[in-house]
Amino acid sequence: MKLIVGLGNPGKEYDLTRHNAGFMVVEELARESGIEFKKNRRFKALTAEGLIGSERCYLAMPQTFMNLSGHSARSIINWLKSEIDDILLVIDDVALPFGDIRIRPKGSNAGHKGLRSVIACLGTSEFSRMRIGIMGRDVIKDCSDYVLSGFTKKEQKLLPDILGRASRACECWVKEGVTTAMNKYNSRRSE
Numbered sequence: 126m127k128l129i130v131g132l133g134n135p136g137k138e139y140d141l142t143r144h145n146a147g148f149m150v151v152e153e154l155a156r157e158s159g160i161e162f163k164k165n166r167r168f169k170a171l172t173a174e175g176l177i178g179s180e181r182c183y184l185a186m187p188q189t190f191m192n193l194s195g196h197s198a199r200s201i202i203n204w205l206k207s208e209i210d211d212i213l214l215v216i217d218d219v220a221l222p223f224g225d226i227r228i229r230p231k232g233s234n235a236g237h238k239g240l241r242s243v244i245a246c247l248g249t250s251e252f253s254r255m256r257i258g259i260m261g262r263d264v265i266k267d268c269s270d271y272v273l274s275g276f277t278k279k280e281q282k283l284l285p286d287i288l289g290r291a292s293r294a295c296e297c298w299v300k301e302g303v304t305t306a307m308n309k310y311n312s313r314r315s316e
Contacts, residue, residue, distance in 0.1 A: 127182045127299050128207045129154065130198050131215040132239040134273075135188040141281070143259040144272040146217035147239075148186050150257060153288040154295045155184055162186070168204070169197045177299045191239040195246030202247065212252040213298050215291070216240055219265070219272055221258025223280060224287045226294055228255045228307045253303045257291055 131151030139145050155162060160175035162184070173184040183205060187197030202212065216237055221227060231251045234241040244250045261280055265271045276284060294310035 126205055126207070127177070127180055127211050127213070128185065128202065128205060129182060129213045129215065129295055129299075130185045130187070130194075130201070130243075132191055132194050132217075132243075133186060134190050139273070141275050142273050143219075143261075143276065144191060144217055146257040146259055147215040149284070149288055150215045150255070150291040150295065151184050151186055153292040157289075157292050158182075158296075160184060164188075168201045170201065172201070177296055180299050182299060192242055194239045195242035195244070198243050199246040209247075209249060209252050213295065213303075214240065214243060214252060214254040215295070216254065216256055217259045217272065218256035219260055219268060221256055221260060223258050223261040224283060225258035226255060226291055226310050226312070227258075228253065228294060228298065228303060228311055230303045230307075253298065255291065255294060255298075255306075257287070 129151060131147035133139065133145035133148030155173050158175060158177050160173040162171040162173045165172040169187060169189050171186045171188060175182065185201050187194040189197045216239055230253050232254065233250060234244055261277060294306050297309055298306040
């Protein structure tokens, strides 16, 4: 079974913030696949299970706040007995231009506290990850404030296309693997 975990912060006040791009992608994937989320107290997450293509998939959005996401992710992975190759983590990335997608088979946390938590709790960084670019400005004075801020009206108009493309990239990862997903979807939004 494939596991796709989107990271973000729980609560209405964070719904349309940049740091919740991971949640937004996984929600779009679930919507397009006809899969519904439910509260899962055992994992401190919203979870959903269903088919993507012919592959059984488990989707999760930890509800532990970004910096503690690893605890929820680890409990899900342990329960599913997931192989590391069957895990995709979806996160925002302030270092990427708005709307860009970067898929990698492994890597460092690059300063992302949610990714850092997952790596620490799993004891490895050898899992696939998809980064969604959220950099919409030339200069950011306070990164914490910026990632917790909402998208501009112009960006909100572009979000459906970006989330749809990222959802298709997740589906490609499920059906064809990380290398094919990278080759098809690692590009600038404008390309």
